[in-house]
Amino acid sequence: MLTATATRQVRQDIVTQLAVPSAQQVLYSVNRPNIYLAVEQVNDEASKRATLQHLVTSTRGPAIVYFTSKRQTDLIAEWLRTTTTLRVAAYHAGLAADDRFKIQQQFMAGQLDVICATSAFGMGINKADIRLVIHYHLPTTLADYVQEIGRAGRDGHQAMAIMLYAPGDENLVRNLNELTAATPNEIQQDYARYQAKQPPVDDRSAVLQSYWQQGATPTMVTTIFADRQVAKERELRALMVYVQTTTCHRAVMLAYFDESAVPHTAQCCQLAGEPLPLTALGLTAVRAVTTTPTISWEQRLAQLFLLNS
DSSP states (O other): OOOSOOOHHHHHHHHHHTTOTTOOOOOOOOOOTTEEEEEEEOSSHHHHHHHHHHHHHHBOSOEEEEOSOHHHHHHHHHHHHHHSSOOEEEEOTTSOHHHHHHHHHHHHTTOOSEEEEOTTSOTTOOOTTOOEEEESSOOSSHHHHHHHHTTTTTTSSOEEEEEEEOTTTHHHHHHHHHHTOOOHHHHHHHHHHHHTTOOOOSHHHHHHHHHHHTTOOHHHHHHHHHHHHHHHHHHHHHHHHHHHOSSOHHHHHHHHTTOOOOOOOTTTBOOTTOOOOTTTTTOBOSOOOOSSOOOOHHHHHHHHHHHHO
């Protein structure tokens, strides 16, 4: 079994579930020294958009921007297409398989500058020259973040990973976590549905169905879901330690994976209050933003529809 981002607890869960406690574990560091780590603090959604626009037009090389919402992925991709000269596409699970394949191939061939994507984009993507990975929304966990920024700089050259954070962004993660949870009452109702031999009514019900088929009781499942919510909140707190640290982000990241910190350098990560060293890292782009592009009335109508929907 191979993974790039297994914490000590995840590794223990794997050997426990597979019943191979003596399995040999070959461990390598999660550290990627050529990826500069940064967290850009913004005030609100408007300033987050402005910062995103500045970053993708100021940094050279292909870029991926990650979102948690398919709607936001589409909306921001369209906005970047109409406010910059960049070639931008949206990618998420809501697209047809043919469209997803086409966008992947265009990105791999260098025909796109920026991919706005959900976490559906990345698995199996091995484009070596990605220079920039931006998280417009917070990832669910720090492990997910390390997995996703690992798309950058696979050629060994300098790259950058930037998380955009506005106060309260963590509430979106918390709300998403709650959407996947089930209350004791919902669990009991679904158990009654299962006993009545009715099919699952939604994705959550399908998950619960697997527990009922294994002989679990509503009390057991309630405890499992409660423990899982506690674990998710713990993961969110660990993520926020990374976001809010005023010292070395890389040290926080490595500590999360039970690794020792490495000496901090100018190429390591952004300390509190420091500007992004795009020029010093050799990541400055030659292209410039077009703030008032000339577009057709059809494009303008589509943009207004997206922004007001």
